[in-house]
Amino acid sequence: MLDWRKFFKRRQNWLALFLVGSFFFVALAAPWLAPPDDPANPPPFKGVGRTFDRLPQAPNEESPLGTVGQLANLARFGFTPGQDRFEQWDVWYTLVWGTRSALKFGLIVTLTSATLGILVGIIAGYAGGVINQSLMLVTDAFLTFPVIAAVWLFQRVLYTRLYNPFVLPEELVYWEQFLLRLDIDPIMLAMIVFSWMPYARLVNGMVIQQKHADYITAAHAMGAHSWRIIWRHLLPNAISPAVVFGARDVGSSVILATAFIFIGFAGSVTWGVMLVAARDYVIGLSGNPFAYWWTFIPISLGLILFGVGWNLLGDGLNDLLNPRTR
Amino acid sequence: MTPFLKYLLGRLIAIPITLLIITMVLYGIIMLAPPEERAALYLPPRLPSRLTASQIAFELEQIAEEHGMNDPYLVQYGNWLREWLSGYWGWSPILRSDVRPVLLARTAVTLELTFYSLLVFIPLGLISGVVAGWRPFSATDSLFRFAAFVGTSIPPFILGLFLLSIFYVGLRWFPPGRTSITGLTFRTSTFQAYTGFLTVDGVLNGRFDVTFNAFRHLVLPVFTLSLFHWATLGRINRALTIEEKDKDYVLLARSRGLRHRSIVWRHTFRNTISPALTSTALSAASIITGVYVIEVIFGLKGLSELIAQGIVGAPDAPLTLAFSVYSVLLVIPIMVALDIIKAIVDPRDRLATEEVDY
Numbered sequence: 001m002l003d004w005r006k007f008f009k010r011r012q013n014w015l016a017l018f019l020v021g022s023f024f025f026v027a028l029a030a031p032w033l034a035p036p037d038d039p040a041n042p043p044p045f046k047g048v049g050r051t052f053d054r055l056p057q058a059p060n061e062e063s064p065l066g067t068v069g070q071l072a073n074l075a076r077f078g079f080t081p082g083q084d085r086f087e088q089w090d091v092w093y094t095l096v097w098g099t100r101s102a103l104k105f106g107l108i109v110t111l112t113s114a115t116l117g118i119l120v121g122i123i124a125g126y127a128g129g130v131i132n133q134s135l136m137l138v139t140d141a142f143l144t145f146p147v148i149a150a151v152w153l154f155q156r157v158l159y160t161r162l163y164n165p166f167v168l169p170e171e172l173v174y175w176e177q178f179l180l181r182l183d184i185d186p187i188m189l190a191m192i193v194f195s196w197m198p199y200a201r202l203v204n205g206m207v208i209q210q211k212h213a214d215y216i217t218a219a220h221a222m223g224a225h226s227w228r229i230i231w232r233h234l235l236p237n238a239i240s241p242a243v244v245f246g247a248r249d250v251g252s253s254v255i256l257a258t259a260f261i262f263i264g265f266a267g268s269v270t271w272g273v274m275l276v277a278a279r280d281y282v283i284g285l286s287g288n289p290f291a292y293w294w295t296f297i298p299i300s301l302g303l304i305l306f307g308v309g310w311n312l313l314g315d316g317l318n319d320l321l322n323p324r325t326r
Numbered sequence: 327m328t329p330f331l332k333y334l335l336g337r338l339i340a341i342p343i344t345l346l347i348i349t350m351v352l353y354g355i356i357m358l359a360p361p362e363e364r365a366a367l368y369l370p371p372r373l374p375s376r377l378t379a380s381q382i383a384f385e386l387e388q389i390a391e392e393h394g395m396n397d398p399y400l401v402q403y404g405n406w407l408r409e410w411l412s413g414y415w416g417w418s419p420i421l422r423s424d425v426r427p428v429l430l431a432r433t434a435v436t437l438e439l440t441f442y443s444l445l446v447f448i449p450l451g452l453i454s455g456v457v458a459g460w461r462p463f464s465a466t467d468s469l470f471r472f473a474a475f476v477g478t479s480i481p482p483f484i485l486g487l488f489l490l491s492i493f494y495v496g497l498r499w500f501p502p503g504r505t506s507i508t509g510l511t512f513r514t515s516t517f518q519a520y521t522g523f524l525t526v527d528g529v530l531n532g533r534f535d536v537t538f539n540a541f542r543h544l545v546l547p548v549f550t551l552s553l554f555h556w557a558t559l560g561r562i563n564r565a566l567t568i569e570e571k572d573k574d575y576v577l578l579a580r581s582r583g584l585r586h587r588s589i590v591w592r593h594t595f596r597n598t599i600s601p602a603l604t605s606t607a608l609s610a611a612s613i614i615t616g617v618y619v620i621e622v623i624f625g626l627k628g629l630s631e632l633i634a635q636g637i638v639g640a641p642d643a644p645l646t647l648a649f650s651v652y653s654v655l656l657v658i659p660i661m662v663a664l665d666i667i668k669a670i671v672d673p674r675d676r677l678a679t680e681e682v683d684y
Contacts, residue, residue, distance in 0.1 A: 303481060
């Protein structure tokens with residue numbers, strides 16, 4: 001059975017649970033930690049300190065982590081601006097509310113692509129023969145495709161009408177309506193479509209290895225249905241490497257999404273958009289990179305800790321679920 | 327036929343099939359955009375204002391008909407494939423030029439960065455994994471694990487900006503961009519572009535200052551790109567080495583009186599290279615993704631320049647499609663090269679050509 005006692009003995013697993021847990025806590029407690037002006041419909045960014053001065057303002061009483069000048073071309077990132085252009089953005093507010101968008105993004109991408117990959121892997125492995133080979137060929141073909149090209153392709157070809165303010169919602173085609181209603185941005189879509197392959201390969205390997213184990217043969221002999229064997233026997237045994245991979249994937253997918261937003265793609269992880277606004281201050285206006293530290297350090301740190309937390313959780317789960325491999 | 331040739335042939339045959347599958351998927355995605363939308367790109371940039379909406383619609387229909395945009399999927403895909411194979415990769419309405427020369431002109435920059443990164447992180451990753459794995463939980467291993475932890479934790483784009491602010495803005499050691507020497511990008515009689523790699527062309531032209539300068543510009547992007555992949559590869563090879571060093575054949579080798587160094591580098595190392603490089607080959611696509619991101623951050627005008635230019639605006643299907651397929655063409659050679667290295671180093675790879683499926 002699972003050795004939970006050993007899991008809880010290791011300090012780094014506690015750190016992992018603490019980090020991941022605190023991100024969930026911040027996401028849930030966001031309305032209290034950073035109260036929005038309009039609680040019924042909280043915006044992704046909070047404008048403060050109406051000023052014509054574009055320079056970021058240091059942390060003060062109103063905004064505990066200072067402010068950053070807001071982006072002029074917010075629509076380009078898939079957000080509707082709808083606020084005062086002369087107001088600056090509150091860093092603390094986006095840091096807190098950004099955990100929601102990050103967790104939402106990471107979990108949706110990971111759960112969807114993992115489900116997709118596990119399904120493909122199990123079906124291919126269980127069917128075997130030509131079906132297995134052709135499905136794995138498709139998997140390998142998808143593996144050769146860089147996600148960034150997919151993001152660009154989706155944004156340029158599928159999302160132009162969605163992000164065009166002159167196209168009315170009624171004019172959209174059925175799949176455009178679908179994407180709009182489910183609030184899927186191009187980065188999310190690209191990462192779902194092009195990150196299921198590792199899961200498929202992992203699960204496929206496990207299934208092929210397990211398929212001829214004695215207990216499966218016994219289940220067959222007892223007259224168990226194929227789906228029952230897959231669901232009750234193969235899935236629980238084949239899924240553990242996928243769980244480990246998935247835990248790490250939550251963090252790394254959010255980091256990758258932030259990188260894509262940072263270089264200019266449309267995405268819903270607001271931390272990324274905030275970093276775009278802070279981009280110039282990282283280089284430092286006066287040659288001192290820390291002159292405007294509050295514009296990028298808190299968000300970057302949040303992002304790094306987010307990745308570290310899920311990574312450590314993956315390591316811990318790996319020790320727990322696959323004790324043989326270290 | 328030797329097993330090695332057979333293995334190589336098997337790998338090469340898989341390439342066109344892979345390309346066929348991925349292009350079919352990509353073309354399917356392109357086809358989701360309505361024909362009028364795609365046809366709109368072929369309208370002249372300034373339409374006479376006296377045209378009515380119905381006239382424009384008629385014009386769009388004409389264009390769609392002319393370019394076969396209303397044909398069934400397989401017909402359109404077949405046409406596209408035929409054109410692609412004959413060397414016509416499409417015309418981009420946004421760039422107002424053919425796509426192929428635009429892509430080819432920017433390839434060398436991307437390849438140079440990719441090449442040097444692979445050259446840095448693969449040997450370093452393999453070696454540091456072995457060194458750390460042979461003495462797990464020693465001081466060296468702890469140092470490695472800490473460095474690998476940092477390397478996998480810091481998002482490359484944030485690391486890149488930090489490095490720029492320290493080593494460019496602060497110390498002025500490593501500037502961004504490709505070269506600080508002006509006039510190289512133009513065709514001049516004094517500097518010939520033989521390979522497109524500035525580091526190599528500098529040597530070939532006898533301009534060692536160019537080579538040195540190009541390397542100076544490459545230090546930061548190569549480091550930023552390599553760190554993450556070095557850490558990942560090193561961790562994998564460390565885990566493999568730990569597993570390998572307790573096996574019976576190591577004990578046997580030791581009892582035969584072989585030297586430690588020989589056991590490490592000639593026995594266990596050769597056994598871990600192949601699975602370790604498999605993981606790198608599988609992430610070849612993400613390496614290319616990383617290359618594009620790093621190019622944007624460091625202002626290297628490679629293939630990613632096209633992405634940065636064309637994020638907003640109308641759906642430029644030919645450009646995005648050609649770019650996507652071209653990216654796949656960059657990924658596949660990396661995968662194949664790693665496979666070949668694996669087969670050379672580890673004979674088990676090239677012998678086990680038949681599928682292991684009972």
